[in-house]
């Protein structure tokens with residue numbers, strides 16, 4: 001199973017995050033994702049609010065995003081008040097050649113998916129280590145704890161290899177912002193992301209999985225600081 005990529009250059013992530021933050025316009029209501037790449041976008045939106053008087057409201061996808069947005073001075077709102085977002089910016093664990101995306105490395109993909117699918121435009125920010133011809137990263141699956149054995153069986157029936165994600169600075173499993181556990185499921189190379197998407201969505205006890213098929217653009221931070229926009 002692939003580990004979370006901690007070695008990717010933060011300069012590439014920063015370049016992608018800052019470029020995507022430039023898409024935010026006065027009067028927009030935006031979604032702010034989770035992770036180290038999106039953190040740069042949140043910081044840049046905050047800088048624009050403070051220094052340029054940018055008029056924006058944001059919906060966050062996690063406690064992490066909330067803390068960063070408050071620290072950066074980005075005014076917050078909720079999906080209950082603003083159910084349609086102009087733009088959502090979020091990171092990715094892997095992106096394939098057709099812009100299918102796997103998310104959930106930060107265990108936040110359930111709220112991230114709600115926000116992404118509430119947005120008119122969903123922009124992914126990533127360093128170039130995330131780009132792959134085909135998806136072959138494990139798929140994070142948020143699971144109702146009560147249903148974990150049933151979900152494990154359904155994952156094996158789908159020819160996946162499920163592993164409950166364990167916490168590193170707490171004994172026991174990672175508990176999500178929604179009070180659930182995460183199963184990281186290895187499927188090898190995913191030849192048909194749309195089919196797997198439907199099959200995972202149909203599993204009883206699955207709260208949400210990390211396949212996202214609605215990405216409009218990817219801002220890729222390349223070595224040397226250039227940002228490539230892939231549509």
Ligand SMILES: O=C(CO)[C@H](O)[C@H](O)COP(=O)(O)O
Pocket residue numbers: 033034035036037038090091092093102103104105106107108109112
């Ligand atoms: O899906 C996510 C959190 O659930 C993140 O966006 C994804 O893991 C990418 O993180 P990073 O930008 O730190 O590499």
